[in-house]
Amino acid sequence: MIPRYSRPDMAAIWSDETRFQIWFEIEAHACDALAKLKVIPEKAAKTIWKKGKFDAERIHEIERTTKHDVIAFLTNLAEHIGPEARFLHQGMTSSDVLDTCLAVQLARASDILLKDIDALLAALKRRALEHKQTVCVGRSHGIHAEPVTFGLKLAGYYAEFSRCRERLVAARAEIATCAISGAVGTFANIDPFVEEYVAKKMGLTPEPVSTQVIPRDRHAMYFATLGVIASSMERLATEIRHLQRTEVLEAEEYFSPGQKGSSAMPHKRNPVLSENVTGLARLVRGYAMPALENVALWHERDISHSSVERVIAPDATVMLDFGLHRLTGIIDKLVVYPDRMKHNLERLGGLVFSQRVLLELTQAGVSREDAYRLVQKHAMKVWEQHKDFLMELLADKDITARIKPAALKALFDLGHHTKHVNTVFKRVFG
Numbered sequence: 001m002i003p004r005y006s007r008p009d010m011a012a013i014w015s016d017e018t019r020f021q022i023w024f025e026i027e028a029h030a031c032d033a034l035a036k037l038k039v040i041p042e043k044a045a046k047t048i049w050k051k052g053k054f055d056a057e058r059i060h061e062i063e064r065t066t067k068h069d070v071i072a073f074l075t076n077l078a079e080h081i082g083p084e085a086r087f088l089h090q091g092m093t094s095s096d097v098l099d100t101c102l103a104v105q106l107a108r109a110s111d112i113l114l115k116d117i118d119a120l121l122a123a124l125k126r127r128a129l130e131h132k133q134t135v136c137v138g139r140s141h142g143i144h145a146e147p148v149t150f151g152l153k154l155a156g157y158y159a160e161f162s163r164c165r166e167r168l169v170a171a172r173a174e175i176a177t178c179a180i181s182g183a184v185g186t187f188a189n190i191d192p193f194v195e196e197y198v199a200k201k202m203g204l205t206p207e208p209v210s211t212q213v214i215p216r217d218r219h220a221m222y223f224a225t226l227g228v229i230a231s232s233m234e235r236l237a238t239e240i241r242h243l244q245r246t247e248v249l250e251a252e253e254y255f256s257p258g259q260k261g262s263s264a265m266p267h268k269r270n271p272v273l274s275e276n277v278t279g280l281a282r283l284v285r286g287y288a289m290p291a292l293e294n295v296a297l298w299h300e301r302d303i304s305h306s307s308v309e310r311v312i313a314p315d316a317t318v319m320l321d322f323g324l325h326r327l328t329g330i331i332d333k334l335v336v337y338p339d340r341m342k343h344n345l346e347r348l349g350g351l352v353f354s355q356r357v358l359l360e361l362t363q364a365g366v367s368r369e370d371a372y373r374l375v376q377k378h379a380m381k382v383w384e385q386h387k388d389f390l391m392e393l394l395a396d397k398d399i400t401a402r403i404k405p406a407a408l409k410a411l412f413d414l415g416h417h418t419k420h421v422n423t424v425f426k427r428v429f430g
Helices: 008-013 016-036 042-051 056-066 069-081 083-087 094-130 150-175 192-201 217-244 272-286 288-293 304-333 338-345 351-363 368-385 389-394 405-410 421-429
Strands: 135-140 143-149
Touching: 008 094, 008 304, 016 042, 016 056, 016 069, 016 094, 016 192, 042 069, 042 083, 056 069, 069 083, 069 094, 094 150, 094 217, 094 304, 094 421, 135 150, 135 338, 143 150, 143 338, 143 351, 150 217, 150 421, 217 272, 217 288, 217 304, 272 288, 272 304, 288 304, 351 368, 351 389, 351 405, 368 389, 389 405
Parallel strands: none
Antiparallel strands: 135 143
């Protein structure tokens, strides 16, 4: 992942230094377990911990000859450890190290992502409560529908990201498995105790049946979950982009002093952060497909998945971390314009109350078909001639014969549409 979209803590998980350190810990913990089983001398296991060092550049240098990264790593360890290095990797295969390491990295990445979601949830909750009663128009198909509140909009996103959090917790648990079972996963040359021991030390659980690799359905579910989170991230970013359009302008990203919106037009204030989040979300979502295609490996293993995961694991987690952090900042500083919301709500001359009139006519004994025809006749006139909806209705004797003028005016009450806001907030926030 390019530095522009990387945050230090997440990027560090995928560095060579971190990866090799995890490899070393897996190998050293395995030696401890083997020493407990008296397969190797206890002194050798202690020496491996004491002298175990590696040099990333040296490993890459060796790999240029061996064409095998794990062998290059073990060779470099041996250069530091000495004769006791012969006890490293006893009964293990490369996938034991690689897959267990990937599980550790994805679990650590998940912990960062969970903190990111928590920060976003906190921002959404704060702004939702702030605008709990800020009335704005709700839209369907992008067209004015009926009144809502801006707080309700944000509460909906809070609920969505709460679900995302639950999915990520489950995905983390599913991905955090350890395989130290040797070639083709039969434990022929290594005792299952070693796997159990290493798993506990590395914060993982043993893989029930690993073949020679951890089954990739786990990884497919993990990256699919990241894709769903990215889609929720994009949905919120898209809402902000629409609300910032000049013709709408009900909310906009914070525009900092000295910020420039366009190299050509000094007046521009663009939703560049939300657009950036939208683009990142597309990339994260795109990585779900190759993860799904990785499930169908040949027999007990092949490495067609390897090159894919070396790209998608760091890129997807780094981008999602960056995107969630950026989205939190957008929500935290989002500039909201209640007066503009009120202005837009009133632009259609009261048409947002058409359903209430329709329902009241049916309650007064008019068939739904006739009631719809009566209301729509005046609604279309308001659309086309910019009339006042209430005035048009009051002038229609067929309508006032059924609904008294005072009762008709009472139907144009915003409070009717916000009366259950507290109920929804209680459901969402408790």
